[in-house]
Amino acid sequence: DAGVTQSPTHLIKTRGQQVTLRCSPKSGHDTVSWYQQALGQGPQFIFQYYEEEERQRGNFPDRFSGHQFPNYSSELNVNALLLGDSALYLCFSPLHFGNGTRLTVT
């Protein structure tokens, strides 16, 4: 058990809706990164949070936003969902991924 937990496991939304995904890193780990993984592709970096601030950001539109709380847990928010946002969303905290959230946009 790598200790990184994500919720929910699966989610179905319709185009235009908004979604919030959650991640809790292993105790004591203060850095959280979010990735999007489409089927058959490697993970694509969305952004990284450290000490409650966004430290780095990948090539994703502003519809993708995040937050990190004082306990180091994190949220990924996606607004105005598009069909192309359907993917596995992974939370990464040094060396280990959470089990991911499978988002389906219809």
Added chain:
Amino acid sequence: GQNIDQPTEMTATEGAIVQINCTYQTSGFNGLFWYQQHAGEAPTFLSYNVLDGLEEKGRFSSFLSRSKGYSYLLLKELQMKDSASYLCAVIDSNYQLIWGAGTKLIIKP
């Protein structure tokens, strides 16, 4: 730009040995990871190389040559459960992880 290249798919026989190659061109280098990902699941950590040479961990070994921008993952005594995708990732100079698209390994009896 930054690039990680891996073969898309490989096939091997149960009990055999397979080598999955990874070449990279990145802005800086601070280490290379290998992850295993079964279909529908999150990737799981296999190995980390930062110095040249071979790191052995049970049936799995990982090799790195920084001068050649090259790594491989060696899987011995293949088992059916090793059927999965294997992802190579490099930490660049900004300490950002750059991921390959993964190699799908198919094990046949």
